[in-house]
Amino acid sequence: MATGSSLILVILFTLLAGITIGKFWERYKLRGGRWIDRRKTKQSPHYILGLNFMVSNQPDLAIEELKKAISLDTEAIEIHMILGNLYREKGQVGRAIHMHQKLLQRPNLNTIEHAYVLLCLGLDFKRGGFLDRALEAFDEVLRLDSNNRYALINLEKLYEEQHQWELAHNAREKAMALDNNDSHENKPILAFLKNELGLVAQQQQNRVEAKHYFETAIELSEQTIPAYLHLGDAQLISGNVAGAAETWERLVDVAPDRAYLVFDRLREIYSQLGSLNKFQTLCQDLINANKKDWRARLALGRHLLEQKDAENALEILFEAIIYNPHSLSIHQTIWNVLIELQLQSILVKRYMELTKKSIFYLDPHICMQCRYRSTELLWQCPNCHEWNTFLEEIIAPAETEDAEPRE
Numbered sequence: 035m036a037t038g039s040s041l042i043l044v045i046l047f048t049l050l051a052g053i054t055i056g057k058f059w060e061r062y063k064l065r066g067g068r069w070i071d072r073r074k075t076k077q078s079p080h081y082i083l084g085l086n087f088m089v090s091n092q093p094d095l096a097i098e099e100l101k102k103a104i105s106l107d108t109e110a111i112e113i114h115m116i117l118g119n120l121y122r123e124k125g126q127v128g129r130a131i132h133m134h135q136k137l138l139q140r141p142n143l144n145t146i147e148h149a150y151v152l153l154c155l156g157l158d159f160k161r162g163g164f165l166d167r168a169l170e171a172f173d174e175v176l177r178l179d180s181n182n183r184y185a186l187i188n189l190e191k192l193y194e195e196q197h198q199w200e201l202a203h204n205a206r207e208k209a210m211a212l213d214n215n216d217s218h219e220n221k222p223i224l225a226f227l228k229n230e231l232g233l234v235a236q237q238q239q240n241r242v243e244a245k246h247y248f249e250t251a252i253e254l255s256e257q258t259i260p261a262y263l264h265l266g267d268a269q270l271i272s273g274n275v276a277g278a279a280e281t282w283e284r285l286v287d288v289a290p291d292r293a294y295l296v297f298d299r300l301r302e303i304y305s306q307l308g309s310l311n312k313f314q315t316l317c318q319d320l321i322n323a324n325k326k327d328w329r330a331r332l333a334l335g336r337h338l339l340e341q342k343d344a345e346n347a348l349e350i351l352f353e354a355i356i357y358n359p360h361s362l363s364i365h366q367t368i369w370n371v372l373i374e375l376q377l378q379s380i381l382v383k384r385y386m387e388l389t390k391k392s393i394f395y396l397d398p399h400i401c402m403q404c405r406y407r408s409t410e411l412l413w414q415c416p417n418c419h420e421w422n423t424f425l426e427e428i429i430a431p432a433e434t435e436d437a438e439p440r441e
């Protein structure tokens with residue numbers, strides 16, 4: 035899958051490498067005494083054209099031009115690196131590995147060059163699925179250049195793939211220490227990794243440690259939704275019912291669109307505490323804040339049905355189905371209510387009117403990063419491996435006047 039975005043990554047990376055190596059360019063041309071050749075290469079139309087084709091996403095033409103540029107100066111390490119990267123992005127991993135390994139055999143590589151070639155090689159191995167060798171390469175890059183953020187991030191991703199959460203966490207923490215001013219990107223990821231560490235601790239029966247991880251995850255980034263779920267569960271197990279309620283209520287506050295994840299949990303707790311009316315208020319507040327919240331309506335409908343208030347349950351559920359006609363669970367609940375109301379034909383007819391144009395689909399969750407689809411809500415995308423990228427896609431019917439619920 036040689037996509038445009040991965041090509042842009044290659045370009046960015048290449049430019050980054052180019053800048054770093056550029057600093058050493060000066061020294062090189064003096065050392066070798068061949069500075070005129072170097073300048074020739076950089077000013078050659080082939081090199082410039084190659085870069086231009088790369089930017090305009092034409093890798094084949096870029097390769098042709100860069101090959102010509104190399105023939106003018108076979109020593110030019112930068113161009114070999116770029117060419118290898120282009121082969122990798124085109125899926126010719128064997129060729130990329132061969133090119134980068136050959137560069138490593140050069141006797142005069144300085145430390146930075148050595149690190150960058152290894153980084154390229156690590157990416158080749160990763161792309162080819164040789165994960166152990168990729169790990170080795172990135173580790174070696176960090177040994178040569180401990181501040182190499184790119185190697186750290188790649189290591190993190192590899193560890194995540196292998197569910198080595200502790201190592202992934204440490205890699206991200208180091209990367210975060212490097213970009214000391216901007217942690218907007220790092221904190222949420224680190225928080226999700228802490229949540230995973232909490233789950234590991236929980237499996238090992240280390241409840242105190244697990245709770246600490248979940249709390250730290252929430253502290254780092256309040257949008258780490260699964261951490262609230264797990265923290266509340268842990269609190270409940272240790273008998274802290276009020277604490278669990280508080281944790282889940284906080285989830286509802288910070289992420290009302292994810293509130294449905296704790297509906298069953300909160301209802302159970304409120305029922306235990308003898309304050310079930312709190313559940314009704316919670317759903318009502320969510321609906322008032324966002325009139326399209328069909329999940330709060332569904333929860334309220336179910337709740338009213340259990341309270342033997344079938345008439346009001348049905349009205350709420352009819353509103354819910356307008357906002358999401360594809361949800362099977364609303365239809366099923368409506369049928370339960372209709373049965374409860376002895377299938378009054380006037381109500382069944384209203385239901386049929388409302389659902390005439392309903393379409394059903396199976397995988398409503400979609401990754402905003404790579405458009406991967408999933409039937410369930412995932413916290414990390416199995417395709418692009420980004421954290422917290424899933425949204426629920428609602429294919430709503432065209433909104434017409436008569437489709438609006440009465441306020």
Ligand SMILES: [Zn+2]
Pocket residue numbers: 401402403404405406415416417418419420423
């Ligand atoms: Zn994705």
